[in-house]
Every structure is written in structure tokens, then in C-alpha cells.
Amino acid sequence: MNQNPVFRVVAKILFAPIIMFGLYVQFHGDFGPGGGFQAGVIIAAAFILHALVFGLQAGRQIISARVNLWMMVLGVTIYGAVGIVSMAKGGLFLDYTALTGSVGSGQHIGILVVEFGVGLTVTSVMLALFHAFAGFVEDRAND
């Protein structure tokens, strides 16, 4: 928890634009540099900034530890599910062309969904790591 008004105002102003930029990097990876890994880290950075300035408890009120864990699992599951769906549609595992039957749209949708899964896992893992480290310290300080 930081009482300095400069930190608090700057963090409040920056929070949304950082997430916006992360989403841009996430969904623009087909055309420019970027993708799930980078976007995941950027979005996690926004939440970490929030937690650094407003405290870990405030951060956990946005995304609770339980939700965080489920997000980690969900990201990997989404990725794997795309592979299973493409198999169910008659293609090979992770053969995106089989998703819609055409190369253009199938690859596009496949890559977009898969990258979303990557982004979700990376965001939540980074956030969980930060809270694990910072929370551990806070607990020891309380003892």
C-alpha cells in the first residue's frame, strides 16, 4: 500500500491503457510483432502495478487466488481443446485448417484462439508468481 498521491494517480491512469495495449499485442500478433506470451506479460504487469500501489489485498479483490488458478488451467485447456476439436473435425491434432475447412479462415481462427490460451496462462501464472512471492514476504513480516 503506497500513500504517495503521485503513485496512486499514475497507477490509476496507466492501468487501463496498459491492459488495452496488452490486448492489442494479443490480437494483433498475426500482423505485427506480438502474441500470447508478450501480451500475457504486459497484462500481468498492469495488475502487478495495481497490486504494488494499492496493496496485495486490493489486487486479490480484482482476481482472487482461486480465479487466478482456474485461469492458469483454462489457458492450457483452451489450447489443447483447439487440438481436440480439429481432430474431431477430421484433421490432425492442432491442424487449424480442419476447424473451418478452408486454409485462410481456419488458420486465422486457430491461431487467434490458441494465442488467447497462451495469453491467459501467461497472465495468470505471472500474477500468481508475484502474489506468491510478495504474499510470502508479507506473511513472514506479520509473524
Add this chain to the structure above:
Amino acid sequence: MMVGLVIDIFLLALLVLIAVMVVRTGRLYAVIVMSGAYSLTSAAIFVNLDAVDVAFTEAAVGAGISTVLFLAAMAYIPADEKPSQNRNLLAGVICIGAGALLLFAVMDLPSLGDAMAPVHQHVAPRYLAESGSALHIPNVVTTVLASYRGFDTLGETIVVFTAGLGVLMLLAGATRTKRVKTDNRKVAAKTAKPKTNKPKSATKTARTKA
């Protein structure tokens, strides 16, 4: 061409300088900040090599999140490195010998940007030709990462996931047992605790019954 060379020399010299400073200093806070600077310099080098995707990742992960996580971890280790007393001559000789061998091996590598290098002869031409026209995705890095080598990336994602789980089991597990202890010490004054416990145990018994 000339400008690129000057930038390359400057950045590589900076990289060596930071590396030497990291080795020389004993204060761990300084080491963390300087390894962040090391990552940022590497990112600049990657940009100079036209590898923007790699540079982006290096800047975000290496210079950004890693530094924050290291700083968070710093809070429960001593601020200074233990001064090491032993100057092992044999270790120094082995290090210099291995470094010399690596430099010798570099001589055999194809020169930077060589179109005839083996790595540009195998599947890369197909990726470059197909990605834009057949798959309609201009960024070849994304198609290689997510489509041509989608299986690899699934593995990478699982590695990130597993690493996160591992740290959570080590650290969050420790905090949870501690929290339970402190809760017991404060007696069951908080009525919220049994309230949250009841439905859990109820579902547990329901599950075991089912």
C-alpha cells in the same frame, strides 16, 4: 551499414560492461537492476537484427517481469552476496579454456545474414513463401510459432503452467499453513471462518456419499 556496425559495437560493449559489473558487485539489488538493463540491451540488439518479436519478448519478460519477480523475492533474502574466499585456479583455467573453445567454434558458423546458411535452406523458404499467400497471415513468426510448430508452443505453455504450479506449491502452500495457524491462535472469534468451512465440508461429505 556503417551506422549499424557502430550501434552493434556500442551495444555489445555495453552488454560486456554490464556483465562485468554484475560479477563485480556484491549488492543483490544492484545485480537485479543491472540484469534488467542487460535484458533491455539485448532487446535493443535483437531490434538491430530485425528480430522484433524476440526483442519484444526479451524486453517484456527479461527486463520487465523478471526484474519485478526478483525484487519481490529479494525481500526475504539478505541484501548482500556472501563474500567468497576461495580463489580456485583450476576453475578459472577451465572457464577460460571453455570460452576459448566456444570462440573457436564460432569461426565455423556461417556469417550473420548469410542466405546460404543451412538454417535458411531447410523449411524456412516454405514458411516464408506460404505464410502470407496461402495462410493469409503476414507475420511469419506467428505462423511458425502457433501453426507450423503449434505442438511446440503447446509444450511451452504447459511448461509455463507447470512452473507456476511448482512455485505455488512451494510458496503458497507455506503461507496457507501459516494463515491457518494464526487463525487458530486468534481463536474462532471470526464467525466468517466456520461459515465458509461448513459448505465446504458439506460438499465434501456429499461427494464421498456420491
